[in-house]
Amino acid sequence: MPFQLTINRKPRSVDAPADMPLLWVLRDVLDLKGAKYGCGIGACGACTVLMNGEAVRSCQIPVSAVKGNITTIEGLAEEGKLHPLQKAWIDLDVAQCGYCQGGQILSAASLLAKNPHPSDADINAAMTGNICRCATYNRIRAAIHQAAGDSATKEGGSHAGA
Amino acid sequence: MPVLEKFAQYDAEMQALIAEVEMISPSVVTTMGRRSFLKLAGLAGGGLVLAFNLDTRSAKAEMAATGDAANTELNAFVRIAPDNTVTVYSKGPEIGQGIKTAFGLIIAEELDADWKTVKVDQAAINPKVYGYQGAGGSTSIPRGWDQLRQAGATARAMLIAAAAKQWNVPVSECTASESTVIHTPSKRKLTYGELAKAAAAQPVPDVAKVPLKTRAEYKLLGKRYTGVDNLKVVTGQPLFGIDVTMPGMVYANYTKCPAVGGKVKSANLDEIKKMPGVLDAFVLEGTGSPAEVMPGVAIIAKTTWEAFKAKAALKVEWDESSASKDSLTQAAAKAKELGPNLPTPAVNIGDVDAAFAAGKVVEAAYDYAMVSHQQLEPEVTTGWWHDGTMELWTPSQQSDRGLGQVTKMLNLPEDKVIVHQTRAGGGFGRRLANDYMCEAAAIAMKVNAPVKLQWKREDDFAHDMFRVGGYHFLKGAVKDGKLTAFQQHLVTFSADGSRPVSGGARSNNSFPVDIAPNVRYAVSLMPLQIPCGPWRAPTDNTQMFVIGSFLHELSVAAECDHVTFLLDWLARPLAPPPSGGPPQDPSRTFNPTRAAGVVKLAAEKSGWGKKLPPGHGLGIAFGFSYGGHIAEAVELSVDAKKKITVHKITVAADIGPIINLSSAENQAQGGAIDGLSTAMGLEIGVEQGRIQETNFGDYPILRMRSAPPVEAHFIQSDFRPSGLGEPCLPPLAAALGNALFAATGERVRTMPFKRAGYTI
Known part of the structure; x- marks a missing residue:
């Protein structure tokens, strides 16, 4: 059809x-x-x-x-400009195998759209439907917080981390 | 014991596989040390390319390969292009352990390359050129360490020699930094890109004469780097096995008997073939090995969904006369009967009975469930039979081994199987086996198009190579605060009736046999016809729960502080290694000083001995696993409904120098949380030969809401580095149980802990 x-x-x-x-x-x-x-x-x-x-x-x-x-x-990136979550995911080197991370980022994007400054408890509630078999949960949480505080979007993603 | 011969053969293959991936002997290291490099000429665009000269035979293969213009770069490890780009070929699979980035960093460090211009590409699967190309046993870094550093240092020496020649100055007046050679007195500079062509004309120096940096000289290693594929990961670019696509590709699913060993008697193939989108359906007899192809029904469709939908309508009548009839509830009852009856010990050191008589005795029975891997990307491989060649795209952890398996299975000439390595959506040991690759090849032989075999999640549950369960009956004695005697009766499973199944044996690698001055160890076997195999830190992932918990029981009995008890235990004199075997690499063997170092660090960082908030319990455990010395501490509290809140996990690790601190911390966090997830809630049941769990609904992998903060601390010793994919998992379960005991006074002697009523 x-x-x-x-x-x-x-x-x-x-x-x-x-x-x-x-x-x-x-x-x-x-x-x-x-x-x-x-x-x-x-x-x-x-x-x-x-x-x-x-x-x-x-x-x-x-x-x-x-x-x-x-x-x-x-x-998610519009006109080549990464979403703050994508930037945070790169900056904090969240991924291990990376298989779940697209889904994690989109769940986080949905959360931030409704709740721009989520608490840990908000994040836990919004993200619990997404399994990360490599268990990168600490970093996912940190990246969401980082993206939430990242009001001034900078260009691109960095190759080297902190 | 009624065991299928093929099944025993399968298990023997898995045992050999574990031995192969774990094997790093000093002879391997020395061979690497003597390796020289080949300079590859004739590349389009010029530039410097270095490949390894593994041995004469390989060198010939390498030279032959480089004669083929299309394949020139395939066997090179390092390539410097005139545009200043440094390309490194990662020979091993990226399964989430971070080696693609780490391999690049190691080469870039010795090369003094500008990391921003380093590109890492996946190497072709060609064991003749690259040697071992698997990822298992946390050995990628230790196996690659010398080879990759030497590649970088050799290329650097040639670039400096080329610059010195151009400037007509002594080499000793030149140095290199960020992909640039500098003539120190005159401050003249040339980039690697500018020098690449001239460097390629320089003789390749003898690796023995090319100095490698000391740890103090590192500019790149030990800092935090984001993974080289992260941009692709966060923008959803195709990287994984499941993402492979090509023109005209069709989609397949394969249905096997839910009880392993069953054969197809009949199937409603005519009905299936009439379903929308279905192109074909056929029976494969298979090879009879769970490591290759078991009998089943292949459905070929225009899309994955149509293949899955047809699978739901598939009706197969199975001949289960040779299929597994196993029941794990019956096995548990049998194990309890066997436990008290100690068979003839396999190990008997000292006088155990005298030590029992003289000390305070503790007895305990521990057990743990069978568990499954469930990497998030279900099994998948794309196969294409064309021009007499089988071409495969796969996320295997051992594509090199799979290449050999497919070649043999299809009875093809060696050069008629081509395997492409994709990124893998997790491995955890599952993908050391290549059954899905063999199935894809067998199906592709019958399909006149590229075909992607996609397992359903339910297939991954029904047909895993599981981490076997086991039962330990322990007796120990303490006297004057020391462990004086240890008796262990392991009741486990066997495929062939003569030895524990793959992954089920007690590991001498993790805990030396001389755990105490007096030791008795015995094994009883129960038959099992369920495929078992390596699961993240094979054997250690269960053994360390049992030993690490029991050691705490002993220190409690001895009325000793557990850290004091552990440090004293770790400092005990060890028996010399058995003579006759290959010499041990000191960076891979248990080292009491390194062990004590991590225990002290974990104690310090977790606040051991300090006053805890009311209701909190702190537990600690040590593990030596796959070359890593690891101590972990868990701080938790428990509510009246036995719901556990883990407040913090502390990981202290000595794996030698850290390559990428970001990746190392990530592995430590992931390993510890995977340990928590598995210890708390994961269990596979088997009845009538059938796996009882079918999907994530009944296999509760830990989620965000239960994930505690994990702090990782490293002791960066000067030993050769070991890997980190595995060693941070095993100590967690014991640290968890010990913390639970500290908080509640209840000792949990079973995994998963949910069996004792605990939730997280």
Whole structure:
């Protein structure tokens, strides 16, 4: 079936079965590999995308139920300018294997949009749907705090850390 | 014992695999030390390229490879281009342990390269050129240390020689810094890019005559660096095995019998083939080895989702006559029966009974569950059978071994299998096996297109190589504050009836046999037909829970402060290493001074001996694991419903010099929290040969809300560096149990702790 989607602020036409989850439409039909398959039951958060700014599990949303703008991790940086969370993730060298981190960043982006200065408890509540099997939780928390305090966005990301 | 021959063979392969990845003997180190470098000419664009001369045979292969213009850079470790870019080829897989960045840093340090212009690329899988290309046993750094430093230093020497020649000055008047050679008296400068072509014309110096820096001279190593792929990670660029795509690619899933060893009797293939998006469905007989291809049904579809949907409709009748019938609840009951009946000891040192009679005796029974890896990227490999060649893209931890396995399995000539290494979404030991790679190859042989085999998460649960469970029956004696006797009866599982399964044995590497002056050790085996294998810090991840907790029980019995008891225990005289075997590399063996150092550091940083807030308990444990000396302390409190709050974890580690402090801290934090996650809540059940857990809903990997702050401290000794992927995990469980005892007076002798009613 044909569907008209808005992915990363651009209109995209796709032909897919109505029950195909958005995750697989993104990955296999639109060749956007940022959202990852982790569990297929909405339990790990690796497939997180933003639907109208809200973090959702793309493995649980059939393409027929997609409404509004979808932001994937590929589209979080606008016009080549990294989101403060992406900058913080690089500055603090958050990733180990990196597989979950796109989903983590999008969950954090959804949190910061609603709550620009979250406490540890706010972060814990918002981020508990995202498993990091490498357990980089300390750094994820620190990076969210750093991004929240980073009002003046600087250019690009640094190759060397602190 | 009714055990399939193939299954025993499988386990033997996994045992050999663990031995292979753990093996770092001094002979390996010395060979590296004598290595020389080959200078590769004929590169497009010119520049200096250095590759390793492993041995004569490899050198020939290398030279042959460089004759092929398309492959010129594939076997090079260091390449300096006229535009001043330094490219380093990382020969090992990046699985989250940070070696891609670390390898680059080590070379850049000795090269005096400007880190901002260093690029790290993944090397081709070619064991003839690179030697070992796996990542296991926390050995990537120790195996690469000499080789990579020498590569950097040799290139630096050639660049300086080229500059000195151009300026017509003595080499001794020149120095290098940030990819620039400087003539000190005249302050003249030339960049590496400007010198690359001339440097390539210089003779390659003998590595023995190229000095390496001392730790005090490091400019790069030991500081914090962000990972070289982090920009790609945070912008969602394709890096992983699952991200591989190519024109005309189709998608596959493979369904095996839920009880390992079952064969396909019949399947509703005709129905499946009619489903939307399904291109084909067929049965594979397999090779019968869980390390290769077990019998099953492959479904080929236009998308992953359509393959998964067809899998849900797949009905297979299995012949389970040779399949596993194992039950872990029955095994637990059997182990309890076996525990008190000590068989003939395998080790008997001193007079254990006399020491028991003379001291205060403590007896305890410990056990721990089977656990699963569950790296976040489910198993995946893309295969393409074309032009008589099998080409594979895989996130394996041992692609070099997989290349050999596929070549043998498909009976192809050696040069007709090509393996491309992708970044791996976690490893944890699971991807030392290459079953998914073999399956992808077997499926690709029957598909006239590139095909991506994608496991479902449920497949990863049903068909893991699990960390085996075990039961320990312990007896120890203390006298005058010292451990005088130790008796251990390990009841574990066996695939072949003669030795513990892979990952199930007691490790002599982590705790020397002479744990006490008088030692008795015996093993009882129970049959098991469930594939087991290496899981992050194999054997140590369970052994250290048991020993580290029991040592605390003994110090309590001896009425000793535990840190005092540990320090005294660690300072005990050790028996000389057994004669006849290969000489031990002193940087890889247990060292009482290094051990005491980390215990003291963990005690200091955790506030040992200081007044704690009411209700808080502090526990400490030591571990020697995969070359690392690690002590960890846990501070926690517990509420009336047995819910634990961990307030802080302190890690103190001596792994020699630190390459990338950021990555080291990350590994320490991740290892400790993985240890906490596993100790608290993770367990795999097996009934009728079937794994009971199916997805993350019933396998509660620790999440953000339960993740405590972890402080990491390092003693940067001058020993050769060891790796950090594994050693920070094992001591955590004992530190947790010891802290729980301090807070509540209750000793938990089982993992996961949720069995004792505790939650986090």
